[in-house]
Amino acid sequence: MTITRRDVLLGATATAALVPLAARAQTSEVVIGVIYPFSGGSAQQGVDAQKAYETALEVINKDTDFDLPLAKGEGLPGLGGAKIRLVFADHQADPQKGRAEAERLITQEKVCAIIGTYQSAVAVTVSQICERYQVPFVSADNSSPSLHRRGLKYYFRAAPHDEMYSAAMFDFFDAMKKKGTKIETLSLFHEDTIFGTDSGNAQAKIAGERAYKIVTDIKYRANSPSLSAEVQQLKSANADVLMPSSYTTDGILLVKTMAELGYKPNAIVAQDAGFSEKALYDAVGDKLEGVISRGTFSLDLAQKRPMVGKINEMFKTRSGKDFNDLTSRQFMGLIILADAISRAKSTDGEKIRDALAATDIPGEQTIMPWKRVKFDEMGQNNDADPVLLQYVGGKFVTIFPPQAAIAEAIWPMK
Amino acid sequence: MDKDFAARRRRDLIIAAVLAAIAALTPLFVKDVVVQNILILTLMYAGLSQSWNILSGYCGQISLGHALYFGLGAYTTELLFTKFGVLPWFGMLAGGVVSALIAMGLGYPFFRLRGHYFVIATIVIAEIGLLLFHNWEWAGAAMGITIPIRGDSWLKFQFLRTKLPYFYFALALCCLAWFVTWWLENSKWGFWWRAVKDNPDAAESLGVDVFNSKMGAAAVSAFLVAVGGSFYAQFVSYIDPESVMGFQFSLLMALPAVLGGIGTLWGPVLGAAILIPLTELTRFKLGGSGRGVDLIVYGTLIVLISLALPRGLLSLFSRPKKTGAAR
Amino acid sequence: MTAQAIIQSLASGLLMGLLYGLIAVGLALIFGLMDVTNFAHGEFLMIAMYLSFFLFAFFAIDPLLSAPLVAAALFVFGAVIYLLIVRFAMRAKANAGMVQIFTTFGLAIVMRGLAQFFFTPDYRSIPQSWLGGKTISIAGIFLPEPQLVGALVSIAAFAGLYVFIHRTDFGRAIEATREDPGAVALVGIDKNRVFAFGWGLGAALVGLAGAIMASFFYIYPDVGASFALIAYVTVALGGFGSVFGAFAGGIIVGLVEATTALVLPPSLKSVGIYAVYLLVVFIRPRGLFGSI
Structure with missing residues (x-):
């Protein structure tokens, strides 16, 4: 020194x-x-x-x-x-x-x-x-x-933080509802870590305040060898929106399992994490046309x-x-x-x-x-205002909030 | 032979006292908190491994699920402290007692199992514990428990910057575990365990109470490990299921004993003294690269030591002269 | 919950269970042969998945086609690991059990580190393959093709292994070596060759599982960890030393996992597997079909 x-x-x-x-x-x-x-x-x-x-x-x-x-x-x-x-x-x-x-x-x-x-x-x-x-x-x-x-x-x-992110998601739902889109029921799908628990809690809280119905709230073990049982429950609940809080590994497995079990949700609104990772879209991007993820960043800027x-x-x-x-x-x-x-x-x-x-x-x-x-x-x-991004044609476009949006949301997803 | 044995025991006790005295003086020379941190972890793992060694080394019941007792100690202490205001010193005792009772409760069915069936059962029971704590809302679930820090206090056993109290506690724990092992070596239980380990069927026919001696080993071992868990929770001041009940703790308790010399008095101490500084230093020097070099170095060392010295590093020090009681 | 949902869960569980069996059988074989538990088994699976991935990425070989190649490569890998490392672990005069556990455990750490070093820790997967993403639907029950093929391969592998052990000379040599390694040396069987072959075969089987899984699972250096514990429980549940036990164990684990998720929160579904294991060994301390 x-x-x-x-x-x-x-x-x-x-x-x-x-x-x-x-x-x-x-x-x-x-x-x-x-x-x-x-x-x-x-x-x-x-x-x-x-x-x-x-x-x-x-x-x-x-x-x-x-x-x-x-x-x-x-x-x-x-x-x-x-x-x-x-x-x-x-x-x-x-x-x-x-x-x-x-x-x-x-x-x-x-x-x-x-x-x-x-x-x-x-x-x-x-x-x-x-x-x-x-x-x-x-x-x-x-x-x-x-x-x-x-x-x-x-x-x-x-x-x-996740409450701000989740609030933005529900703001978006409110805006979509005003336009006449049917969004009443939600499925939460989150991992059993601090991130997943916090995210799930925040979403459940806001859903309660704004009178959205949570039809399933699935907490799963991170890095599980199989998600068949979980996806099966999501499928039978068939909510208007699926809201996953998952990292890359479970995100990939979730999307693959959904395709295998023939579950095609109306819309997916993801709490970022795995759903902003290149690796996930490299793996299952073809099945995710129209998926929405929250974020703080957008290349549209x-x-x-x-x-x-x-x-x-x-x-x-x-x-x-x-x-x-x-x-x-x-x-x-x-x-x-x-x-x-x-x-x-x-x-x-x-x-x-x-x-x-x-x-x-x-x-x-x-x-x-x-x-x-x-x-x-x-x-x-x-x-720090969050944004919502939609995966369209192999890249993300900003769809919410209106001042940052460059495109209208495609709903339901393909 | 008995005279040799007694002489060796006296010598061990003297060496231990000298080592403990030297260890107690190190903070006079070592002021760097990072080095102190390594010393604390080394002493803690030496103590934990020594406790694990009682059941797995002396009694021969290989457990890879001791993380359960470690986590129970940590959780009992911190739940009592944050929910009911019970001081950690009492929580520590409570955690030890809870763990010992659970270890004995599990002992009833578990000790019928042998070999790999037993090992896997211990892994599995610790995993069940981990999953239950992960889903137990009242105990914080995945969020864990943050221990509120109000400033230096012996009563609450928390200190902001100084590490010396933690150091001396870890040293005391290590000495206690060592002394308990030393004392048990020469007790009725100690003889029974050696007999059980060598040949359980023959031991039984010679009138050794195999089952109860295993139960005793499990209880002592679990109690000491739980005290270590309580200490760790106070030291880190934040716990979550993964960071106190994860499988890695089960391994980190077994590794020092295995590398140093399983079923020996000095093996765990020697193993921890080499293994823990080594893992910390490889992470400091190589961990920031993101290329896994630290894992390669660490894993290679485990393989080489296991292969080259099946009796552990301690066999390097053992004298060729046979000392009767030493197996 | 509808009857259809329950049938779907059980069907998925059964398919997954057969795959668990295929992952575990190599472990059971190695254990049965020489009483060694390979704690790097999950990492063998990881290597196989990477091999499939790279064969696909560089040579556009579909994982289903490359499965025999991967199995062959893993055979060599397993035999080499035995000859270079495990052989010496078995010579240990003291603490043989611990030496074997920690040698293979150290090997697992090294393999993970090497994978991270050479392949980077990035998550890989095979986006398009013959099987990936395809599914068969019978009366509203969905059977994903990768798992379905995996299940068929698993059944075929178990059948083949049964025939091999009981009907061929080499298989009998393996059985004999297992029962009495000293005596077989007298009749001119080289113990090391048999063991190396056993390790190769065990690794080839997990290689087969890895190749199948590569078409529907993600791949990264730590991927083996999720499957390793399940594989150990599967083998122990079926009983050490029994190849059929691993088959039965796999099916039970798969079904228990699926049914637990129907009644408990899914984050606790492994608890069901573990509880069944404990229950079985408390009643039968040597597993369902174990001889050791």
């Missing part, structure tokens, strides 16, 4: 001597910890996340002309052009390991903030550790609503905001995939965090926290269809 610090000082002195007017770097490097599953069943999500963060890093550290915070110029202007370095850590979907990795990143790698984590259960322990060490935690892609309600000072989430398309291309060259709901949130999370660090003009946890709390980025300066980025006292951004 002392050596690097001295090197930095020597370097800075030398530069200062040569170019007296150059801004002196107090810190040449800002380290941010990134905690994801890099092995085990959800390793692919970690690998994709890594690509999304590296794309964001390129935008921040290099000079690009996007209308995003920090895009122009190199590095963080508030810290004399300091570059960001990311340290990746593997939590293997285990809350204890996530906790240990967070502590290691904070104390050994000296990260000034942490971003993560995909699994909500791990976000619980990582955010606790961050709170104890007063280091900000940006929950880039966790959608469990319980996370921001724990009174943590250092927790921030720019993206919507590229028509209005050309930079969205360009940044998506940057990501695509790295990963071979388009941005999806997860990777776009990860990209945006790091931009928002880096912007706060730059404004804090410091790598001190408390100052970054205050800068994050003061964040106010207009929606146009993001790659998302959000109104703006501004955190409430619990660290949640309530202006």
Whole structure:
């Protein structure tokens, strides 16, 4: 540590001597910890996340002309052009390991903030550790609503949570009903994890408030070898809308089993997750013409905001995939965090926290269809409007809300 | 022979006391919380594996379902604490008692089974426990239980940044499990277990109460593992079914003993001292790559050690001179 | 719940059960032959599924056509694993059971790591195949073709295995080796060759199952884990050492799974399988048809 610090000082002195007017770097490097599953069943999500963060890093550290915070110029202007370095850590979907990795990143790698984590259960322990060490935690892609309600000072989430997503779905149903579409009964289908349970609970609650009838509410074991029995029950219930909350593996099996058992629902409105993954559409896309999924991201935005398309291309060259709901949130999370660090003009946890709390980025300066980025006292951004996307002709088009929509919903699905 | 045995036992006790004293002093030199974290996990798994060893090593009843007792300990403690305000110290005892009772209840049908039938039955019963907790709304189901943190408190056994209390508790647990094993080795039960393991039919005909001695081993083993589960819940301050009752805990309790030397006094400690730092370090160094290198390294080591040293790493230290009682 | 829904559930359960039997039979064979439980069995299945996938992706060979190829490749793989690793695990003079469990368990971790390293952790699947997505409907009962073919292959494999063990010289050699490895050496049978063949055959059978499954299941490095425990329970339920037991065990597991999901929340359907296993071994400690 002392050596690097001295090197930095020597370097800075030398530069200062040569170019007296150059801004002196107090810190040449800002380290941010990134905690994801890099092995085990959800390793692919970690690998994709890594690509999304590296794309964001390129935008921040290099000079690009996007209308995003920090895009122009190199590095963080508030810290004399300091570059960001990311340290990746593997939590293997285990809350204890996530906790240990967070502590290691904070104390050994000296990260000034942490971003993560995909699994909500791990976000619980990582955010606790961050709170104890007063280091900000940006929950880039966790959608469990319980996370921001724990009174943590250092927790921030720019993206919507499942209650906001589910509310958008029911807003959409209400709008469709006004147009005369028959939507009365719903089938919920969710996995038995935090994500699935939270999503199912949120949907059941709103359905009750708005007088929709839930005819079946199926909780299934994630990564089951067979979903025949579950699909059989969905088929006999035959609700107007099927609402799955499933990851890629179960999503693929669900759609295949539905086709095999001759169940063709009127409409599917999915809680994202697997239903925004390329792998799922590669596998069963032909059976999903007209499926609707919630999301926070839509490539349609590229028509209005050309930079969205360009940044998506940057990501695509790295990963071979388009941005999806997860990777776009990860990209945006790091931009928002880096912007706060730059404004804090410091790598001190408390100052970054205050800068994050003061964040106010207009929606146009993001790659998302959000109104703006501004955190409430619990660290949640309530202006992150979800969108509903429909899979039509091999790609997603935005169908809701009306201000973001570029097409009418096709109902029923084919 | 008896004299040799007594001398060895005395020597073991002295070595243990010296090691424990050295371990107790390490926090004076090791201030890094990451290293402390590894030490705590190592001590905890040493203790857990030592407890597992009582039933599976000494008594020969291979269980790959001890995650059940680990999870029961964690859940009993935290349900009592969050729902009824019972301090974790009492919850810990309660968890141990609940687990011991369940272990004995299961013992009735289970101990009739042999070999792989028994092993699979233990895996299956832990899976049933996991699924039930996954679907039990009152116990938090998949959401798990977050332990409210109010600040450093010995009474509630929670500490914000310092790891020393956890370290000393893990050390105490490890010493307790070791001492119980040491003490049992020379007890009536210890002799019975060795007889049961060698040849259950012959043991029975010699008047050994096979069934009750197995029950005793199961109860002691489950009690200690449950205390470890309570500790883990307090240490991590968040539990969900997967993270305290998953199959990986059953394996992580068995592995140190197997690698160090199953059915021996020092095997679990030695195995944990090597295995746990190794897994943590491979994850630190290789885990962030997303390419599975850490799994390859970890798996290869397990294969090589199992093949090269079937008696465990401890056999590297054993002296050629025969010490009678040592099998 | 209509009668039709119940019949549909049972039919699906039966088809799935026959497939479980096919996945498990390799395990039963290896165990019966040399008293070794292969804890990497699920990973063998994973390798077979990847093989099918790559044969499809690179050479456009339909999984049904490539099934014999995959089975042959797995045969070689199984035999090599025996000769390189398991053979040495069986030589252990102490703690033989534990050494075997943890050697194959370590092997499973290595195989998962290697799959992640070489194939990436991405989810794969075969979108279009002769069988995939097709289904036969009889009086409103749907029988998906991949599972139907899987069930037929499973029945054929069990029949073939029965004939092989009881009617061929090599099969008798296997039986004899199993009963008394020492004595067969005296009559000139090389124990290692028989065991290597047994491992090859066991792996080939799970390879067959993997090839069938590739046309309707997703594929990723951890896919074996979902099936491994079911395979162990299937074998133990039927009774170790009995190939027929694995067949019966598979059917029972499939039917129990389907019926449990009718009465309990589906997230608890495995509990039904586990409870039936415990019930059976409490009454018959050696499984339904076990000899060991």
